[in-house]
Amino acid sequence: MNAKIKIRNLQKKFGSKTVLDNLSLEIFENESLAIIGESGSGKSVLTKCINGLTEYNEGKIIYENSYDVKNLKTEEKRLHISKFGVLFQNSALFDSLNVEKNIFFSCSEKKDFSILRDVGLDKSILSKMPAEISVGVQKRVGLARAIMSKPKILIFDEPTTGLDPVIADQINKLIRGLVIKKKLTTITITHDMKSVYEYADKVAFIKNGKIEWYGQVKQLKNCKNIYMKNFISGKI
Numbered sequence: 553m554n555a556k557i558k559i560r561n562l563q564k565k566f567g568s569k570t571v572l573d574n575l576s577l578e579i580f581e582n583e584s585l586a587i588i589g590e591s592g593s594g595k596s597v598l599t600k601c602i603n604g605l606t607e608y609n610e611g612k613i614i615y616e617n618s619y620d621v622k623n624l625k626t627e628e629k630r631l632h633i634s635k636f637g638v639l640f641q642n643s644a645l646f647d648s649l650n651v652e653k654n655i656f657f658s659c660s661e662k663k664d665f666s667i668l669r670d671v672g673l674d675k676s677i678l679s680k681m682p683a684e685i686s687v688g689v690q691k692r693v694g695l696a697r698a699i700m701s702k703p704k705i706l707i708f709d710e711p712t713t714g715l716d717p718v719i720a721d722q723i724n725k726l727i728r729g730l731v732i733k734k735k736l737t738t739i740t741i742t743h744d745m746k747s748v749y750e751y752a753d754k755v756a757f758i759k760n761g762k763i764e765w766y767g768q769v770k771q772l773k774n775c776k777n778i779y780m781k782n783f784i785s786g787k788i
């Protein structure tokens with residue numbers, strides 16, 4: 553199977569600090585990959601290298617066997633970035649725009665309101681301002697915006713952090729439903745093993761800038777890697 557994204561020997565530094573170091577990873581079409589690891593281990597930075605928002609120092613990120621993200625010129629880079637939908641940790645809604653304008657912010661075609669049903673929202677929400685809706689509903693709005701342009705790959709950066717367990721469970725199930733229904737390729741950064749078990753196919757565990765463990769979710773229960781075991785049991 554050909555990888556949708558092939559990362560080889562990636563290095564990313566901020567000044568003299570090396571965040572990602574000789575990291576290699578493959579992401580496959582129609583798969584849900586969870587990226588886990590300690591706070592500050594470089595998970596968000598990795599996804600920003602992948603979708604073109606951050607430059608990297610060394611290595612390659614090959615998209616569909618056709619180009620290295622590093623070599624893209626400005627216009628090609630913009631096209632690359634537009635292949636990704638992102639649900640940010642805090643939903644990142646525009647405070648001064650209502651829900652409708654937030655969801656369809658970058659929509660240049662006819663608005664397709666069926667997206668509301670996909671994320672479990674009702675039309676009555678469209679005129680509300682972000683401050684008027686709960687954090688869980690904000691997540692749904694952020695999710696609608698992320699999938700609105702039918703991106704090739706979705707990135708979820710900590711989709712359940714800051715939510716109470718009931719709402720977190722609803723969001724996990726919602727994402728799972730979308731992943732299955734729309735056959736999405738997704739990258740989820742998370743600290744929440746419930747998200748991993750709910751809808752991920754594979755897991756990549758980052759430590760010291762590298763992939764410390766990579767495998768299928770079903771392999772986790774027999775995983776021998778001590779760092780991975782500690783992470784799963786909540787010791788780090």
Ligand SMILES: Nc1ncnc2c1ncn2[C@@H]1O[C@H](COP(=O)(O)OP(=O)(O)OP(=O)(O)O)[C@@H](O)[C@H]1O
Pocket residue numbers: 566571589590591592593594595596597598
């Ligand atoms: N723009 C930046 N300039 C300088 N350092 C940065 C920048 N962005 C990230 N870093 C550093 O890179 C490291 C990795 O950051 P990153 O945000 O990827 O961590 P993370 O694994 O996503 O953590 P968390 O789980 O807390 O979100 C951190 O030490 C962070 O301080």
Ligand SMILES: [Mg+2]
Pocket residue numbers: 595596597709741
């Ligand atoms: Mg992060």
